[in-house]
Amino acid sequence: MQRAPEPGNASERELLLGWLAFHRDALAAKCDGLSAEQLVMMPAPPSDLSLLGLVRHMTEMEHAYLVHALAGGGGFSWVYCTAEVPDGDIEDLSPDLAPASLARWLDERARADQLLSSTGPLGAIAAGNRFSVRWNLMKVILEYARHNGHADIVRQRIDGATGE
Numbered sequence: 487m488q489r490a491p492e493p494g495n496a497s498e499r500e501l502l503l504g505w506l507a508f509h510r511d512a513l514a515a516k517c518d519g520l521s522a523e524q525l526v527m528m529p530a531p532p533s534d535l536s537l538l539g540l541v542r543h544m545t546e547m548e549h550a551y552l553v554h555a556l557a558g559g560g561g562f563s564w565v566y567c568t569a570e571v572p573d574g575d576i577e578d579l580s581p582d583l584a585p586a587s588l589a590r591w592l593d594e595r596a597r598a599d600q601l602l603s604s605t606g607p608l609g610a611i612a613a614g615n616r617f618s619v620r621w622n623l624m625k626v627i628l629e630y631a632r633h634n635g636h637a638d639i640v641r642q643r644i645d646g647a648t649g650e
Contacts, residue, residue, distance in 0.1 A: 487511075487518045499608060502623045509630030510595060513544060516637040517588070520644065522581035529643035537640055538584055539576035540633050542566050545591040546575050547629045551615070551622045552598035556605055558613025565590065598626075 489511040493504025517525060517537050525538040542565075549565050566575040579587075608620035615622070641647050 487515050505627050512634045513637055516641045522584035524644050525584050526579045526581055527644055530639055535636055535640055538579050538587055540637050541591050542575040542587050545594050547626050548594040548598050551625045553594055555612040555614040555622045556601040
């Protein structure tokens with residue numbers, strides 16, 4: 487799988503977008519080559535984390551902090567989580583959810599990229615949550631970085647694969 491490299495010295499925008507691409511690709515690499523059954527495995531009890539759960543959680547983060555934040559307008563709702571099932575991104579996953587969940591993640595990423603390409607300065611206030619574009623980008627990058635560590639452990643427990 488072709489992956490975005492760690493960004494080098496660049497402008498602030500290029501640096502942040504570079505780290506976003508790097509971390510998105512890191513999670514995709516952890517899922518690469520696995521079956522739908524493997525993507526929903528929870529191999530590190532008592533944790534209920536699976537790779538598909540991490541993808542769905544990052545879909546929520548992309549949706550909330552990039553797509554909704556930058557697009558603004560209208561009411562907000564989570565993609566998978568509800569008041570009745572607050573951890574709907576992670577809990578009770580089955581292999582049949584994998585194709586649609588992976589596609590939704592890619593769709594949210596593409597929509598976020600489209601919005602990021604048309605935003606003004608990083609200090610501009612995002613209409614959807616009133617935080618700066620910079621803040622929203624950092625939030626998503628940090629979420630990926632945090633959860634990619636979990637993905638490393640989950641993938642290693644599934645089939646022994648290691649590495650970034």
